[in-house]
Amino acid sequence: xxxxxxxxxxxxxxxxxxxxxxxxxxxxxxxxxxxxxxxxxxxxxxxxxxxxxxxxxxxxxxxxxxxxxxxxxxxxxxxxxxxxxxxxxxxxxxxxxxxxxxxxxxxxxxxxxxxxxxxxxxxxxxxxxxxxxxxxxxxxxxxxxxxxxxxxxxxxxxxxxxxxxxxxxxxxxxxxxxxxxxxxxxxxxxxxxxxxxxxxxxxxxxxxxxxxxxxxxxxxxxxxxxxxxxxxxxxxxxxxxxxxxxxxxxxxxxxx
Amino acid sequence: xxxxxxxxxxxxxxxxxxxxxxxxxxxxxxxxxxxxxxxxxxxxxxxxxxxxxxxxxxxxxxxxxxxxxxxxxxxxxxxxxxxxxxxxxxxxxxxxxxxxxxxxxxxxxxxxxxxxxxxxxxxxxxxxxxxxxxxxxxxxxxxxxxxxxxxxxxxxxxxxxxxxxxxxxxxxxxxxxxxxxxxxxxxxxxxxxxxxxxxxxxxxxxxxxxxxxxxxxxxxxxxxxxxxxxxxxxxxxxxxxxxxxxxxxxxxxxxxxxxxxxxxxxxxxxxxxxxxxxxxxxxxxxxxxx
Amino acid sequence: xxxxxxxxxxxxxxxxxxxxxxxxxxxxxxxxxxxxxxxxxxxxxxxxxxxxxxxxxxxxxxxxxxxxxxxxxxxxxxxxxxxxxxxxxxxxxxxxxxxxxxxxxxxxxxxxxxxxxxxxxxxxxxxxxxxxxxxxxxxxxxxxxxxxxxxxxxxxxxxxxxxxxxxxxxxxxxxxxxxxxxxxxxxxxxxxxxxxxxxxxxxxxxxxxxxxxxxxxxxxxxxxxxx
Numbered sequence: 001x002x003x004x005x006x007x008x009x010x011x012x013x014x015x016x017x018x019x020x021x022x023x024x025x026x027x028x029x030x031x032x033x034x035x036x037x038x039x040x041x042x043x044x045x046x047x048x049x050x051x052x053x054x055x056x057x058x059x060x061x062x063x064x065x066x067x068x069x070x071x072x073x074x075x076x077x078x079x080x081x082x083x084x085x086x087x088x089x090x091x092x093x094x095x096x097x098x099x100x101x102x103x104x105x106x107x108x109x110x111x112x113x114x115x116x117x118x119x120x121x122x123x124x125x126x127x128x129x130x131x132x133x134x135x136x137x138x139x140x141x142x143x144x145x146x147x148x149x150x151x152x153x154x155x156x157x158x159x160x161x162x163x164x165x166x167x168x169x170x171x172x173x174x175x176x177x178x179x180x181x182x183x184x185x186x187x188x189x190x191x192x193x194x195x196x197x198x199x200x201x202x203x204x205x206x207x208x209x210x211x212x213x214x215x216x217x218x219x220x221x222x223x224x225x226x227x228x229x230x231x232x233x234x235x236x237x238x239x240x241x242x243x244x245x246x247x248x249x250x251x252x253x254x255x256x
Numbered sequence: 257x258x259x260x261x262x263x264x265x266x267x268x269x270x271x272x273x274x275x276x277x278x279x280x281x282x283x284x285x286x287x288x289x290x291x292x293x294x295x296x297x298x299x300x301x302x303x304x305x306x307x308x309x310x311x312x313x314x315x316x317x318x319x320x321x322x323x324x325x326x327x328x329x330x331x332x333x334x335x336x337x338x339x340x341x342x343x344x345x346x347x348x349x350x351x352x353x354x355x356x357x358x359x360x361x362x363x364x365x366x367x368x369x370x371x372x373x374x375x376x377x378x379x380x381x382x383x384x385x386x387x388x389x390x391x392x393x394x395x396x397x398x399x400x401x402x403x404x405x406x407x408x409x410x411x412x413x414x415x416x417x418x419x420x421x422x423x424x425x426x427x428x429x430x431x432x433x434x435x436x437x438x439x440x441x442x443x444x445x446x447x448x449x450x451x452x453x454x455x456x457x458x459x460x461x462x463x464x465x466x467x468x469x470x471x472x473x474x475x476x477x478x479x480x481x482x483x484x485x486x487x488x489x490x491x492x493x494x495x496x497x498x499x500x501x502x503x504x505x506x507x508x509x510x511x512x513x514x515x516x517x518x519x520x521x522x523x524x525x526x527x528x529x530x531x532x533x534x535x536x537x538x539x540x541x542x543x544x545x546x
Numbered sequence: 547x548x549x550x551x552x553x554x555x556x557x558x559x560x561x562x563x564x565x566x567x568x569x570x571x572x573x574x575x576x577x578x579x580x581x582x583x584x585x586x587x588x589x590x591x592x593x594x595x596x597x598x599x600x601x602x603x604x605x606x607x608x609x610x611x612x613x614x615x616x617x618x619x620x621x622x623x624x625x626x627x628x629x630x631x632x633x634x635x636x637x638x639x640x641x642x643x644x645x646x647x648x649x650x651x652x653x654x655x656x657x658x659x660x661x662x663x664x665x666x667x668x669x670x671x672x673x674x675x676x677x678x679x680x681x682x683x684x685x686x687x688x689x690x691x692x693x694x695x696x697x698x699x700x701x702x703x704x705x706x707x708x709x710x711x712x713x714x715x716x717x718x719x720x721x722x723x724x725x726x727x728x729x730x731x732x733x734x735x736x737x738x739x740x741x742x743x744x745x746x747x748x749x750x751x752x753x754x755x756x757x758x759x760x761x762x763x764x765x766x767x768x769x770x771x772x773x
Contacts, residue, residue: 028624079404086408101391101412105419108412115415116408122418122483144419186645193644215644219623233602233623240604244560251561 002064004029004170004202010049010059012042018226019045023059025221025231029169032196032203034217034234036210036249042226043206044174050204051091051172052081063088063170086116090163094175096155099162100147106133106158107143113166132161136191153184157191164195171196171203177212189215210253214238222246260348267314267347273297277315277469281460284471289434290402291385296467306339306364307464309381313362316377316460317343322350324358329366329506329523336364353526365428367449369505369527372457374474380443382463385470387431387441407439410481418486430488433479440470442478448490448506453478495520500531501538547712547743548577548600553609553619554769555592555599569595571769573609575762579711582734582744584754587764593747596764597714600745601636602626613712631659635713637705639720641689641697649675649692649700650685657708667707674703678729695721706733713737715746719753731756 003026012019020042027033035043048054050061052073061073066088073081085091093099100109110129111119119125130140136157138150147155156176163171176192177185193216196203205216213220213234220237222230222245230243241247260266267274273295280294299307317323323343327336331353339362340351352358355370362379372378388398391409401409410431417425430447434440442453443461453459459472472478482488496503498519505527507520519540522528532541556568570592577583585593598604599618600611606619614633616625630636635656643652650671657667675685678699684692689700698721705713715734719727727750734757737744748754754761 031624082404082406104391104412104416107419108415111415112408112412115411116406120411120484122415123485125415126419190644190646218627232605233626235603236605236623236626239598240557242558242605247559248561 001028002070003027003062004031004064005050005204006060006062006070007050008060008062010046010056010061012045012049012054012056018042020049020223021226023228025228027170027202027204029202030200031219032201032205032217034213034220035204035206035223036208036213036220037223038208038249040225041223043223045226046223047172047174047204047206051089052085053091066169083117086113087166088169090166090168090171092156092159092163092171092173092176094178096147096152096159099159100155102147105144105146106138106150109147109158109162110165113162117166128165132165133158135195136161137187151184153180153188156180156188160192160195164199164201167199169202171201173203173205173207175207175209176205177207177209185212192216210238210250222249258344258348261345264346266319267317267343268300269297269311269314273311274315277311280469281312281315281471284460284469285458285473287438288472288476289438289440289470291468291470293467294469296464299464300342301338303465304383305335306362306381308462308466308469309362309364309379309464310339310342310462311464312379312460312462312469313339313343313360314347316360316379317347317349319347319349321359322352322357323347324352324355324361324526325363326361326366326368326524326526327364329368329508330525332525354530355524355526365444365446366506366523367445367452367455369522369524370530371452372455374456376457378455378457378459380445380459380461382441382443382461382466382468384429385441385461385463385466385468387429387439402438405437407433410439411483414481414483414486418483424482424486424488427491431481433481434472435477436479439481440478446492446506447480447488448492450478450480450488451490493520496538497522497528497531498538498540500528500536500541502528502531502536547579547581547614548575548745549610549612550575550596550600551610551612553596553599553606553611553767555595555604555607556769568769570599570607570764570767573764573767577712577743577745579741579743580738581760582738582746582758584758584761585745585747585764586754586761591764592767593764594716596767597716597745597747601634601714602629631656633710633712635705635708635710637702637713637715637718639698639716641701641704643689645690646688648686649680649689652689653700653703653707656704660708660710662708670707671703674707675700677733678703678726695723695726698722699726702730702733706737709737709740710742712743713745715744715748717747717749719748719750727753 005027007023007025010023011021023046037043049056062070063073064070107129110132111125114125133140138154147158177188217234220234221228224245230246238250241250277294280292284292299310325336325340327333343349344351355368360377364381386398388409390413392398414424428446429441429444430450432440432442456474458474461470480488493507495507499521502522505522508523510519512519551574553573554571556566559565587593599606602618611618613629616629653671654667657670680699689697702718718730731753
């Protein structure tokens with residue numbers, strides 16, 4: 001089986017400081033990988049490099065494209081890379097305001113990606129928008145409301161619908177449940193889990209919340225000071241951590 | 257042609273500035289619909305009064321030209337009159353109200369009803385040249401979108417129209433695709449005028465405050481954006497002109513008394529006057545003659 | 547079906563002065579298809595640790611653990627996950643589920659993950675819940691609010707919903723009444739009859755005697771005391 005995404009020695013420096021150093025891994029179709037670590041550990045930098053938002057100083061990010069097989073994403077021409085970002089890839093931001101157009105309706109937010117890839121039939125675009133709002137548990141009568149009028153949890157679900165409407169294969173998530181109430185988090189996680197399974201998505205989830213990765217991720221990568229210190233099956237890393245930092249991380253979680 | 261005011265260079269701008277603008281115009285004509293940056297000068301009028309159009313006109317005028325200036329279709333409104341006088345004084349060119357007689361027409365928000373012919377130049381005054389600005393405030397991003405032909409966002413605006421109003425309610429500055437490539441703002445002309453953008457004349461667009469020039473060469477293909485199930489419709493008021501009886505021209509609605517009385521008249525004053533001179537009559541002109 | 551060869555395990559506590567705690571050394575055992583083997587030994591002898599190592603939840607220090615065709619000790623995460631879907635089932639003592647998911651779906655999930663069509667998986671789940679006397683009115687609710695005994699039965703139904711060639715059972719009869727205990731023992735016997743290889747921990751001696759073919763005393767795998 002060909003990995004969907006391969007990172008090979010991805011390194012990003014900010015001047016003298018290391019953002020992330022020499023990160024390599026293979027992500028296979030249908031796999032969900034969690035990246036955990038404290039603030040400043042380099043997990044968000046790594047995610048940005050993988051998603052093509054940031055150009056790494058060294059390394060390759062190879063994606064198995066539908067049409068042409070494995071290609072180095074960083075070497076793709078910009079139009080192709082941006083097309084990938086609108087079709088085969090999705091990026092769920094921590095703050096829904098970064099991932100939504102706050103000035104247009106929920107329906108237009110969902111429809112934008114469809115129109116970006118050439119949908120020109122209003123009725124069909126709207127039908128798909130209604131379908132997707134339903135799948136993320138937003139009532140169809142809110143379709144013409146702007147996201148400003150939505151709660152934080154609804155905005156986040158709208159962002160997910162907007163991202164998944166084009167049937168992507170790879171989803172990048174940056175703290176998808178950050179900033180939400182615990183009860184809202186549980187609902188969102190459940191929803192994400194269902195969608196990931198139903199659509200056979202591969203995903204890379206960056207978070208500092210170990211409960212999130214236990215529920216969502218098949219495997220885990222633990223980062224500290226820009227380097228990967230431990231990888232493995234999620235429950236194995238959490239239940240039998242090998243590295244001192246991971247042991248500290250796991251033992252620091254407050255028990256409820 | 258009369259002599260121009262000797263205190264000014266011909267057509268107000270200095271020759272180097274006119275050359276700079278002409279270079280921008282040539283580039284704009286070579287890449288139809290593409291917004292060419294230019295070093296817009298301070299003009300002796302406020303922004304929003306046509307500083308872009310005036311600079312383009314100044315760069316194109318020759319002493320032999322016949323100039324017509326219209327504002328919303330009319331030759332006799334303040335903006336049109338003052339720009340016409342400006343060029344009479346600084347360039348000494350002949351002026352006219354008749355579309356067919358003019359070699360260069362500067363317009364604000366209309367295309368004349370009388371079809372333009374080869375050899376004529378139509379200069380538009382443009383307030384906001386960027387059609388994507390409504391949804392994407394970053395200039396760096398809109399430029400990239402044009403470069404990569406990423407125009408999905410333009411449809412988001414039309415989608416919003418239909419979602420909120422049941423139809424595409426954008427009535428002016430209706431976005432067009434030029435030669436299948438650039439999406440362009442045709443300036444705030446009514447969408448009724450959009451079909452006339454495919455023309456035998458040269459069409460030049462000048463945005464003074466935004467420092468952009470763009471152009472449509474003659475016979476250039478210009479398509480109004482739409483959805484398959486909501487096709488473009490160049491609508492107009494469902495009336496005939498009350499003065500000349502024309503049923504196919506773009507109409508202004510005029511309130512005539514305090515009791516809600518109204519009349520519809522051609523927005524193109526030259527066109528309307530021409531028809532009346534030919535003996536055409538409308539609902540109200542009959543009463544007057546009776 | 548399940549084969550452990552010279553397996554050892556120790557925990558290193560980096561945050562407590564790097565203390566090394568050896569727990570298992572030189573463990574070897576083999577479980578054939580259709581066989582049920584009980585792990586016995588005092589509390590703390592390493593029964594659960596051994597089970598978790600077979601499940602891939604704890605890393606194997608040295609030696610090899612083979613389940614079906616997979617060497618768990620050196621497998622990639624996706625290979626372990628594949629093994630858990632297709633080869634090895636696990637009935638743990640505690641139910642860990644996502645809030646909001648109805649009991650019926652919780653139970654059917656392993657079958658669905660293993661590729662059983664939805665109607666069939668749900669039928670099978672209903673059958674097991676009924677057999678384990680979980681009242682039908684609870685099936686549509688999330689098991690998070692259930693009593694300990696109910697949760698345990700949901701957990702068992704989940705473990706038996708999909709016929710896998712190997713199973714791990716951690717105290718399957720704990721906190722069950724006599725009727726349900728009998729049902730669970732029947733389920734284990736049925737699994738054996740269809741050829742499943744089973745490793746279990748049973749504190750319930752009578753239950754153990756009823757279903758197990760052999761006992762392996764884990765104390766024998768205790769690492770030599772440090773000098």
